[in-house]
Amino acid sequence: MMGLTSPHLPWAPLLILLPLIGGMVCFVWPRTAKIIGLCSVFSVALLVAGLAWQILENGVYRHAVGGWRAPLGIDLYADGLTLLMLVATSMVGLGVSVYAAAYFQGEHSNRFWPLWLFLLAALNALFLSADIFNLYVTLELTGLAAVALAALTGGRDALSGAMRYLLAALLGSLAYLLGVALLYHGFGSVDIATLAARIEPTPVVWAALGLMSAGLLLKTALFPLHFWLPPAHASAPPPVSALLSALVVKASFYILLRLWLEFFAPLAGDKVGDLLGLLGAMAILWGSIQALRQTRLKLLIAYSTVAQLGYLFLAYPLTLATGVKAWNAVVYLALAHALAKAAMFLAAGNLLRFGGHDRIADLDRVVQRLPLTAAAFALAGVSIMGLPPSGGFVGKWLLLEVALVQGRWDLAAVMILGGLLAAAYIFKVLGHTFTQAAVTHEPRAVPFSMEWSAFLLALSAVLLGFMASPVLTLLGIGEPFGASEIGL
């Protein structure tokens, strides 16, 4: 069995190639789309397990595609952070795929699978990339696949939402590309490690970093650049909304995090970190309040994403003394949010299908009759609110701890307040689970697999609350956040 963990086995390249080929097959032979799609996603999950095993045995994975090393060739790189992002992608991907297999039929199914597999390939490639140009390419591919998915079912709302999304995505990656060009011009390399060694604070570098950050923040939908997110995420079909909210926004966040760790932070210093933290705090409050005001379920969930993304930025001003812990918290929050938010959108999709609408005030006509879906929504809600035991709680606990150690009362207060607001908007929905209203229409049955995939995703978000030690150990491989101080 030692052979399986050999450092030379090509798990990582396969993670990109397999869904890519799968997507093409789906595209050429639409009749096989569903089965090929499911097989590909399932295989990707196995490949991630293989990669995880490899990394656990041998440490950080580095692979030069075609034998060419940086700066000429393309490097694939995988440490603990990469691995966790891949795991989250494949878990959410599995859940959404099982759901989508029942949700999409006929023409929609034929269009969904190739796009989703392209998106999966692009996401995997993005997480495995080690140079800023490749990151650009994969980011662009991710964005395009995502926009196409958002527009999948047509319809006026979906198209206008997707159009806004397209403009934001293109603008974002364009800004990023400009920044990459400036850096390449200045330092003759796009490899992150090489750049980190050569970079110095000149006006050109400032411009480049500014452009790249702005582009990535736009794509991550950080307040006040979130304007495109709610319409796009709310109007897409539920499985697509789940992918967009759970994974796609995390992709640009991941790039920003990597760049920040490698060379933004030393150059940018406190001021920029404080600004990001401030924007994050405002995102939490604004997003939560907006979510609370919504009358439609999917818009509520979309605004909740805006709020939850804010938490990810609270770590930036906190990383000076206790860097590792703050970043651990952020990654944990991102994982928990990915699982919980996907579950939430899928559950909303079930309610939508069952009742034919997503008006929150009228939900009592549907929620009681789909207890498993209601349970999925509730469990996902527990993690989003950050109540124990859940992945969201672990992340919040760690972040709160760091904030208090550094005396950042403002940030701690925002976290607590954000949790309370989240409870308010989640129970705005759940309150209707227990009211008694007569069923006034003929409901549409929800397939077994759609209810269970939502429920299992939500359950895994809660169970993540018991996995802190193994997950954080995994995350520590390759020390993505620098040397860890005593006690993690």
Place this chain on the structure above:
Amino acid sequence: MNWNAWIPLLVVASSLLPGLFIFALAEDRVRLRTTLNLAAALVKLALVGWMLWGVYQGQHYETRLALLPELELVLRAGPLALFFVTLSAVLWLLTTVYAIGYLEGSLNRSRFFGFFSLCVTATVGVALAGNLITFLLFYELLTLSTYPLIVHRGTEVARRAGQSYLIYTFCGGALLLLGTVWLYTLTGTLEFTPRGFLSGLDEEYHSVLIIIFVLLIAGLGVKAALVPLHGWLPQAMVAPAPVSALLHAVAVVKVGAFGIVRVVYEVFGVEFAASLGVTKPLALLAAITIIYGSLRALFQDDLKRRLAFSTVSQVSYIVLGVAIAGPVATIGGVVHLVHQGLMKITLFFCAGNLAETLGIHKVSEMNGVGRRMPWTMAAFTVGAFGMMGAPPIAGFISKWHLGLGALEVGQGWVVLVLAGSSLLNAAYFLPILHAAWFRQPPNAWPQEHAYGRQETAWALLLPPVVTALLALAAGLFALLPFSPLEWANLIARREFYPL
């Protein structure tokens, strides 16, 4: 293999797993559900009995599971934990019997019993929690699992009561979380320790510790219904009677009071808390709550609301006993944890019987009800006299120790509070008893159900009679081993004031 490391976990699981299974049961599987409920309650009781015997002989039962880096999920069956666990296990069994009778033929019973089991799981978890984060975990689980029980009826009133409950308890939970994390950043440990783990901290932290104390007590005070954080409790009365009974006797309110005991004795340590000067204000707050709750109870015509305000008042006896900070008063406060539970659950069972059998919801409708339902009202009478503190019922023992303990540490004003409260208790309970036993019954009851020759269904009658007898026995046999009082002595000897 060391079984002692698993028994606390088993005690928690013995209601968790059946609860999860019950959720999945179809509505009409009545027999299976009933069997499962009762079997689980009996298994829990047996496990608790086993641990009681073991702890009495000096065994240790402790489960440790990894939760966060450096923080573990700890379930430890110390004397204090077992005191509360035993109360929960016994009353869970009786309340389950009662609920089966009460809810016969109503809707959504699988959901009800599922959350009911989760609620007990959370209570037992809180009791067994060996550190503050485990406590927090189960504390929040309790909030979540009680909410569906409060809104069970699904009416608009129920929804609003649930909403107000959530607003109060989530805010309380947030304060508790903040206090806990803050404490952790100062000490690096959250383990409940006899005499507390904070006295070693430098003088410069003392002002911070006072703030943390306020945060923790405010967070717990919401559930313990300390004035002015009690607003949710009277509203929560819309819940079905077995839920109110459990809420007031064991689950929510008691958990808050129990948490305060833990924080004062095993986080701060009572001597240290006294030296910080935080116990005096707490005692004052408890005294205000005692008087205020009684005064409000006086003016309620709705029977369950009157009992609810009475709970507000009675639970603060526990807090008062803790805050007086002397050994005897502590015993009085801690023993009231069980005594109040037995008496209050009796009263709520009886109130439920009156509502279910005769449709009586108001005190003014209770004329002559003693003749129609003698057993129920006899149990009610025992509970009511116990609340007033009449010997030989359990409540007397609590008040006696509280008063004695207060005098011991030279706080005579507490005796005045106790006397005043007893008078007020008499003022709102005696008219009920008088009306029930000595007034003429009306020609027709508001909404009568016939139950053959008995006054009401067996499942409804048995639990209050048993709890009333237990309350009586706890007072009569207070000096025998394994009586609540003797066990409270044991707690004081081993946990609070170890040599």
